[in-house]
Amino acid sequence: xxxxxxxxxxxxxxxxxxxxxxxxxxxxxxxxxxxxxxxxxxxxxxxxxxxxxxxxxxxxxxxxxxxxxxxxxxxxxxxxxxxxxxxxxxxxxxxxxxxxxxxxxxxxxxxxxxxxxxxxxxxxxxxxxxxxxxxxxxxxxxxxxxxxxxxxxxxxxxxxxxxxxxxxxxxxxxxxxxxxxxxxxxxxxxxxxxxxxxxxxxxxxxxxxxxxxxxxxxxxxxxxxxxxxxxxxxxxxxxxxxxxxxxxxxxxxxxxxxxxxxxxxxxxxxxxxxxxxxxxxxxxxxxxxxxxxxxxxxxxxxxxxxxxxxxxxxxxxxxxxxxxxxxxxxxxxxxxxxxxxxxxxxxxxxxxxxxxxxxxxxxxxxxxxxxxxxxxxxxxxxxxxxxxxxxxxxxxxxxxxxxxxxxxxxxxxxxxxxxxxxxxxxxxxxxxxxxxxxxxxxxxxxxxxxxxxxxxxxxxxxxxxxxxxxxxxxxxxxxxxxxxxxxxxxxxxxxxxxxxxxxxxxxxxxxxxxxxxxxxxxxxxxxxxxxxxxxxxxxxxxxxxxxxxxxxxxxxxxxxxxxxxxxxxxxxxxxxxxxxxxxxxxxxxxxxxxxxxxxxxxxxxxxxxxxxxxxxxxxxxxxxxxxxxxxxxxxxxxxxxxxxxxxxxxxxxxxxxxxxxxxxxxxxxxxxxxxxxxxxxxxxxxxxxxxxxxxxxxxxxxxxxxxxxxxxxxxxxxxxxxxxxxxxxxxxxxxxxxxxxxxxxxxxxxxxxxxxxxxxxxxxxxxxxxxxxxxxxxxxxxxxxxxxxxxxxxxxxxxxxxxxxxxxxxxxxxxxxxxxxxxxxxxxxxxxxxxxxxxxxxxxxxxxxxxxxxxxxxxxxxxxxxxxxxxxxxxxxxxxxxxxxxxxxxxxxxxxxxxxxxxxxxxxxxxxxxxxxxxxxxxxxxxxxxxxxxxxxxxxx
Numbered sequence: 018x019x020x021x022x023x024x025x026x027x028x029x030x031x032x033x034x035x036x037x038x039x040x041x042x043x044x045x046x047x048x049x050x051x052x053x054x055x056x057x058x059x060x061x062x063x064x065x066x067x068x069x070x071x072x073x074x075x076x077x078x079x080x081x082x083x084x085x086x087x088x089x090x091x092x093x094x095x096x097x098x099x100x101x102x103x104x105x106x107x108x109x110x111x112x113x114x115x116x117x118x119x120x121x122x123x124x125x126x127x128x129x130x131x132x133x134x135x136x137x138x139x140x141x142x143x144x145x146x147x148x149x150x151x152x153x154x155x156x157x158x159x160x161x162x163x164x165x166x167x168x169x170x171x172x173x174x175x176x177x178x179x180x181x182x183x184x185x186x187x188x189x190x191x192x193x194x195x196x197x198x199x200x201x202x203x204x205x206x207x208x209x210x211x212x213x214x215x216x217x218x219x220x221x222x223x224x225x226x227x228x229x230x231x232x233x234x235x236x237x238x239x240x241x242x243x244x245x246x247x248x249x250x251x252x253x254x255x256x257x258x259x260x261x262x263x264x265x266x267x268x269x270x271x272x273x274x275x276x277x278x279x280x281x282x283x284x285x286x287x288x289x290x291x292x293x294x295x296x297x298x299x300x301x302x303x304x305x306x307x308x309x310x311x312x313x314x315x316x317x318x319x320x321x322x323x324x325x326x327x328x329x330x331x332x333x334x335x336x337x338x339x340x341x342x343x344x345x346x347x348x349x350x351x352x353x354x355x356x357x358x359x360x361x362x363x364x365x366x367x368x369x370x371x372x373x374x375x376x377x378x379x380x381x382x383x384x385x386x387x388x389x390x391x392x393x394x395x396x397x398x399x400x401x402x403x404x405x406x407x408x409x410x411x412x413x414x415x416x417x418x419x420x421x422x423x424x425x426x427x428x429x430x431x432x433x434x435x436x437x438x439x440x441x442x443x444x445x446x447x448x449x450x451x452x453x454x455x456x457x458x459x460x461x462x463x464x465x466x467x468x469x470x471x472x473x474x475x476x477x478x479x480x481x482x483x484x485x486x487x488x489x490x491x492x493x494x495x496x497x498x499x500x501x502x503x504x505x506x507x508x509x510x511x512x513x514x515x516x517x518x519x520x521x522x523x524x525x526x527x528x529x530x531x532x533x534x535x536x537x538x539x540x541x542x543x544x545x546x547x548x549x550x551x552x553x554x555x556x557x558x559x560x561x562x563x564x565x566x567x568x569x570x571x572x573x574x575x576x577x578x579x580x581x582x583x584x585x586x587x588x589x590x591x592x593x594x595x596x597x598x599x600x601x602x603x604x605x606x607x608x609x610x611x612x613x614x615x616x617x618x619x620x621x622x623x624x625x626x627x628x629x630x631x632x633x634x635x636x637x638x639x640x641x642x643x644x645x646x647x648x649x650x651x652x653x654x655x656x657x658x659x660x661x662x663x664x665x666x667x668x669x670x671x672x673x674x675x676x677x678x679x680x681x682x683x684x685x686x687x688x689x690x691x692x693x694x695x696x697x698x699x700x701x702x703x704x705x706x707x708x709x710x711x712x713x714x715x716x717x718x719x720x721x722x723x724x725x726x727x728x729x730x731x732x733x734x735x736x737x738x739x740x741x742x743x744x745x746x747x748x749x750x751x752x753x754x755x756x757x758x759x760x761x762x763x764x765x766x767x768x769x770x771x772x773x774x775x776x777x778x779x780x781x782x783x784x785x786x787x788x789x790x791x792x793x794x795x796x797x798x799x800x801x802x803x804x805x806x807x808x809x810x811x812x813x814x815x816x817x818x819x820x821x822x823x824x825x826x827x828x829x830x831x832x833x834x835x836x837x838x839x840x841x842x843x844x845x846x847x848x849x850x851x852x853x854x855x856x857x858x859x860x861x862x863x864x865x866x867x868x869x870x871x872x873x874x875x876x877x878x879x880x881x882x883x884x885x886x887x888x889x890x891x892x893x894x895x896x897x898x899x900x901x902x903x904x905x906x907x908x909x910x911x912x913x914x915x916x917x918x919x920x921x922x923x924x925x926x927x928x929x930x931x932x933x934x935x936x937x938x939x940x941x942x943x944x945x946x947x948x949x950x951x952x953x954x955x956x957x958x
Contacts, residue, residue, distance in 0.1 A: 048064065048067065048068060049068060049078075051064060052064040052065060052068060052082070052085070053085065056089065058089060058090070058093060058095070058098075061085070061086065061089060062086065065082050065085075065086055068082055069082060076109045076110075079105075079109050080106050080109045080110055080118065083102040083103075083105040083106045083109070084102070084106055086098065086102040087099050087102035087103045087106065087125065090102060091125075091129065094276060094312060094313045096129050096132055096133045096313065096314060097314070099125075099129050100126060100129045100130070100133075103122050103125045103126045103129065104122075104126065106118070106121075106122035107119060107122040107123055107126070110122060116149070116152075116153060117153070119149070120146055120149040120150055120153065120158075123142055123145050123146045123149060124142070124143070124146035124162065126142040127139045127140075127141075127142030127143040127145075127146060127165065128165075130142060131165070131168075131169060132277060132313065132315065133313075133314060133315055133316070134315040134316045134317030134318060134319075134320075134353070135316075135353070136169045136170075136172050136173050136317065137173070137354070139165075139169045140166055140169045140170070143162055143165050143166045143169065144166065146162055147159065147162045147163070147166070150162060156189050156192070156193050157189070157193060157194065157198070159189060160185075160186040160189035160190050160193075160194065160198070160202075161186075163182045163183075163185045163186035163189070164182070164183065164186040164201070164202060164205060166182045167179045167180070167181075167182035167183040167186065167205060168205060170182065171205070171208055171209070172317065173355075174356075174357050176209055179209060180206070180209050183202060183205050183206050183209065184206075186202050187199075187202045187203075187206070190202050196229060196232075196233060197233055197235060197238075199229075200226045200229040200230055200233070200235075200238060201238065203222055203225065203226050204222075204223070204226045204238065204241060204242060204245070206222065207219045207222035207223050207226065207245065208245060210222065211245065211248055211249050211252065214252070216249045216250075216252050216253050219245075219249050220246060220249050220250075223242050223245055223246045223249070224246075226238070226242055227239060227242040227243075227246075230242060236269060237269075237273075239269075240265070240266045240269035240270060240278075241266070243262045243263075243265045243266040243269075244262065244263065244266035244278070244281075244282055244285070246262045247259045247260070247261075247262035247263040247266065247285060248285065250262065251285070251288070251289055256289050256292055256293055257465070257468070259285075259289050260286065260289050260290075260293075263282055263285050263286045263289065264286070266278075266282055267279070267282045267283070267286065270282060276309045276312050276313050277309075277313060277315065277318070279305075279306075279309045280305075280306045280307075280308075280309035280310040280313075280315065280318040280319075280322065281306070281318060281321075283302045283303070283305040283306035283309065283322070284302070284303065284306040284318070284321050284322045284325055286298075286299075286302045287299045287300070287301075287302035287303035287306060287322075287325050287326075287329065288325050288328075290302060291325070291328060291329055291332060293461065294454055294457065294458055296329060296332055296333060299325075299329050300326075300329050300333075303322055303325050303326040303329055304326070306318070306321075306322035306325070307319060307322045307323065307326065310322055316349050316352075316353055317353065317355070319349065320346055320349040320350055320353070320355060320358055321358070323342055323343075323345055323346035323349070324343070324346045324358060324361060324362065324365070326342050327339045327342040327343040327346060327365055328365065330342060331365070331368065331369065331372070336369060336372050336373060339369060340369050340373075343362060343365055343366060343369065346358065346362055347359065347362040347366070350362055360386065363385050363386045364386045367380075367386060367443075368443070371440070371443055371444065371447075372447075376440070380436075380440055384436055387432055387435075387436045387439075512536050512540060515532050515536050516536060518532065519532055520954060563607040563610065563692060563693065564607050564608075564609065565605055565606060565607055566605065566606075566607070566608050567603055567604070567605050567718060568603070568604070568606075568608045569601050569602065569603050570598065570602040570603070570604055570606075570611075570635075570642060570715075571596060571598055571599070571600065571601055571602050571635070572601075573608065573611060573612055573615070574594065574596065574615065574633065574635055574644070575594075576612070577612060577615045577616055577619060577633075578592065578594050578619075578633065580616070581616070581619050581620065581623060584620070584623055585623050585631060588623065588626070588627070589628065590623060590626055590628070590629065590630055590631055591629075591630035591631070592619075592623070592630070592631050592632075593630065593631075593632045593633070594632070594633045594634075594635070595632065595633070595634040595635070596635050597634070597635060597636040597637065598635050598636070598637065598642065602642070602717055603717065603718040604642075604715040604716065604717060604718060605715070605718065606693060606713065606715055607693060610689045610692075610693065611693070611713065613685075613686070613689065614686045614689055614690060614697075614711060615633075615644060615646075615711070617682040617683070617685070617686045618644070618646045618686065618697075618709050618711060619631065619633065619646055620682070621682060621683065621709075622646050622647075622648035622650065622707070622709070623648075625648065625650040625651050625707075626648045626649055626650030626651075626706075627650065627651075628649070629648070629649030629650070629706070630648070630649055631646070631647070631648045631649075632646075632647045632648075633645070633646050633647075634647070638712060640714055640716070641695070641712055641713050641714040641715050641716075642712075642713050642715060643710055643711065643712050643713075644710070644711040644713075645708055645709070645710050645711075646708070646709045646710075646711070647706065647707075647708045648706050648707055648708075649705075649706040650706050650707065651703070651704060652701045652702050652703045652704050652705050652706050652707055653699075653701040653702075653703060653707060654703045658699060658701060661683055661699060662683055662684055662687045662697070663684060683697070686711075690711060690712075690713070693713060693714075694713075694714045695711065695712045695713040695714055696712055697709060697710065697711050697712075698710045698712075737762055737763030737857075737858045738762050738763050738764055738848075738851060738852060738855040738856065738857060738858065739763055739764070739855060739856040739857075739858050740764055740765070740784075740785040740786065740851075740854065740855030740856060741764070741765045741766075741767065741782065741784040741785050741786075742759055742764045742765070742766050742767070742784055742785065742786045742787075742788065742851065742855075743766075743767045743769070743775060743778055743779055743782065743784040743786070743787045743788065744756060744759065744766055744767065744768045744769070744788045744817075745769050745770070745771070745772060745774070745775035745787070745788065745789045745790055745793060745798070745801070745817075746768070746770070746788075746790045746793075746817065747770050747771055747790060747792075747793040747794055747905065748905050748908060748909045749770075749875075749879070750875050750876035750879065750909055750912075750913070751840070751908060751909045751912050752768050752770065753875070754842075754912055754913070755788075755842060755912075756768050758842065758844065758847070759851075762848060762851075763858060764851070764855065767782055767784060770793070770794075771793045771794050771795040771796060772789070772793050772795060772796030772797055772798060772800060772801030772804075773795045773796040773801070774795075775787070775789060775796075775801050776796070776801050776804050776805055776808070779805055779810055779812075780805075780808060780810065783812065784812065785812065785813075785854050785855055786812065786813050786814075786815065786851055786854045786855065787805075787812060787813070787814040787815070788815050788817045788838065789801055789802060789814060789815070789816060789817060789834075790817045790818070790908075791816055791817070791818045791829070792818075792901065792904050792905075794901075798816060798817070798818075799829075799832060802814055802816075802832065802833070802834060803832070806833060812854075813835040813836075813853075813854050814834055814835055815834060815835055815836050815837060815838050815850065816829040816834045816836075816837040816838070817837075817838050817840065818837060818838075818839060818840065819839070819840040819904070819907055819908035819911055836850060838850060840908050840911055840912055841911040841912045841913075841914070842912065873913045873915075876909055876913050876915075877915075877951055877952055878952075880948040880949070880951060880952045881952070883902065883905075883906060883948060884945050884948050884949070886898075886902055887899065887902050887903075887941060887944065887945060888945070890902060891937065891941050896929055896934070899925075899929060899941075900926055900929040900930065903922045903923075903925040903926035903929065903944070904922075904926050906918060906919075906922040906944070906948075907919055907922035907923050907926060910922060915951060917947050917950075917951070918944075918947050918948065918951055921940070921943050921944040921947045922944060924940050924943070924944075925937075925940045925941065925943075925944055928940055
């Protein structure tokens with residue numbers, strides 16, 4: 018219930034610091050600086066006395082000094098000094114000039130009184146602050162004060178006033194409060210239900226509030242909920258559950274050293290342990306509660322702990338000690354007008370007198386106890402009468418009042434009889450107590466064993482369920498790995514086989530282009546497989562973004578049909594298309610992703626069809642277009658249809674072995690369709706074929722809209738470009754390769770080898786486009802880009818990187834780069850991006866292929882020097898330089914398609930980034946061996 022108080026304390030500290038930073042100090046600046054910097058109370062207090070006596074001290078400075086002293090004293094639990102200094106702040110503050118500081122000083126006096134247990138004084142100060150804040154039109158501050166007043170009344174056991182203030186605060190929080198505020202006030206109201214003995218409602222509220230606190234990460238609120246749930250369970254007689262929640266709260270307050278709540282929870286635990294007959298544990302917790310209460314001089318907490326200690330001492334038979342403890346408790350209860358504790362204390366005093374043989378005194382105390390109880394009952398009846406008087410006619414009220422008075426007299430007679438019997442029953446109870454305790458302990462032990470047995474069975478079942486789920490997940494993982502392994506090995510086998518034939522000269526010269534095309538085809542397939550895995554990862558991480566452009570949907574469908582016709586013909590299938598859209602249908606979607614989905618659907622249809630045909634129908638639908646891909650293949654049964662769109666899943670394992678595939682295509686396609694606002698549905702019957710329907714929401718663009726859109730899809734990638742491009746790349750062979758390609762498409766290239774040269778060349782030549790490698794010596798790509806921006810350079814700048822993972826790319830785009838281009842270079846992507854910023858010359862055409870054999874040879878020739886550098890940096894444990902070596906080789910090897918060298922360099926770079934130094938020796942040796950093998954292979958060729 019103290020969450021709001023703690024937030025108020027934090028807010029007050031921020032106000033103090035803001036004020037401290039804004040005030041100009043005239044009196045002895047060095048002395049004032051020393052005062053502000055010290056956190057030792059004795060030293061700070063001495064310096065304050067010297068400063069306050071200074072003749073040139075202003076009121077603002079005096080307020081600042083007292084504020085710092087008050088906050089330090091409060092943090093140390095010195096409430097007396099904290100209160101005195103807050104009163105001084107109020108005295109020297111100007112209510113007109115600084116209304117907020119004056120209000121804060123009054124409010125904090127109330128907070129200090131509350132922590133001292135002086136609840137009536139706290140209410141007085143809170144009400145003063147409430148009158149001030151009403152003039153400032155700050156509803157949240159007003160609600161916080163109402164909640165604090167309610168909390169004070171709650172601790173004084175005045176539930177009516179507590180609930181009234183809580184309800185006023187709740188009304189404000191519903192309008193302007195945060196989720197934290199609403200949870201705090203519900204938490205406080207739940208306490209009212211506990212005091213009203215409505216424990217089930219209180220527990221329901223606490224569970225609701227606990228969930229909010231856990232979502233907000235409010236550990237203090239969670240601990241308070243645990244503590245109050247312990248109170249509810251204790252009142253319900255479920256002592257083991259009460260202990261469980263008390264201890265969870267106690268562990269948190271021990272970690273935060275919250276002395277106030279440590280005292281309160283030790284008292285609660287002592288009371289429960291007493292009920293469970295764990296006398297030694299109860300005594301230990303009661304003594305700790307008293308110690309903590311006295312540390313902060315809180316009389317209310319000390320009073321509660323003393324009463325529990327007296328009960329424990331009675332249970333131990335230490336009657337004399339219990340009597341002394343109870344006298345101290347009664348003195349505090351009467352001094353601070355705690356009527357509930359006075360009432361409880363009289364009952365305990367009657368029990369003590371009977372134990373000492375003073376039966377007459379015991380009867381007198383018991384009669385007084387009954388009178389107080391009767392008085393409380395009468396007060397409740399009078400409250401009920403006042404409600405009735407406001408709702409009914411006077412005559413009816415008078416009649417009912419007479420009846421109530423008569424009932425009251427009858428009740429007094431009955432209570433008098435009961436008081437005489439109570440003492441006799443008390444003596445009998447003392448005689449039966451020993452027997453009852455023994456029976457109770459036996460029952461508790463039996464119940465505890467039963468609960469433990471049930472928990473063991475429940476936990477065993479939970480573990481079995483978890484194990485089953487893990488086995489199922491492991492089966493899916495194993496099947497996925499088997500599928501991926503098969504899919505990777507198939508093209509990889511072809512690539513390695515044809516590469517080996519090329520190395521050993523097992524081909525005719527006229528077959529060279531055919532061999533290279535086969536290697537390229539399988540390499541593209543391998544790249545597509547990896548892209549599918551990466552796309553799934555990006556979608557799951559919410560990192561995949563759509564790239565919208567204007568294109569002709571009919572032309573795209575024709576391209577897909579042309580691309581896959583050969584594949585269908587090789588299987589003896591008829592692949593047809595039925596276009597109902599017309600000759601053209603321009604729309605604005607992600608061209609690449611639409612094409613990717615159609616290729617996936619059509620490829621799947623061809624893959625799973627052994628005879629018959631595959632057809633694609635394109636037609637209009639509500640606010641969009643539907644592609645229906647129909648085949649006469651193996652089809653699917655209802656069970657297979659349920660999992661067809663799940664990641665890594667196919668109809669069954671036999672399908673994977675028979676037709677291949679990873680189980681990613683349909684899952685990826687469905688997720689891409691959903692991202693574009695559409696969906697994929699399927700209708701199928703086993704052995705009779707399937708129909709996949711791909712719906713896309715889109716509208717057809719008019720000719721004017723199509724002509725006015727500058728779209729990359731209308732570019733002729735065989736046209737030359739005109740413009741000046743600056744290339745910053747630290748690797749010599751990479752620089753030569755990219756320069757050669759850029760010059761082959763007609764561009765003027767300024768090539769530099771580090772970020773510093775790039776900045777100088779940009780400011781001197783002012784190129785049309787800049788390509789910046791990220792990892793370069795002297796000045797890296799990011800630093801070079803930031804320097805260009807500071808110098809006012811506004812031309813497009815692309816990040817050129819071998820690291821195209823989504824998190825890195827996002828970092829480049831956030832830094833302000835126009836875009837990024839990955840290595841190895843994709844010529845079509847390079848051309849498309851550069852064409853956005855350079856002029857197109859239709860008179861010339863680009864040579865589709867260009868010779869780079871000399872660049873590859875030059876790169877391999879550098880392996881001897883690279884190996885020497887790697888050995889040197891590894892021997893001297895210069896890991897940063899070694900990581901640069903690996904990154905440099907990785908980028909260049911990918912550029913020249915030396916995949917084995919690239920893989921070894923990538924593994925070494927990853928290990929260095931993750932500081933996995935135990936693997937370095939093996940990874941360095943693998944890279945050096947591969948460099949030597951590549952060099953030897955070239956010499957043999």
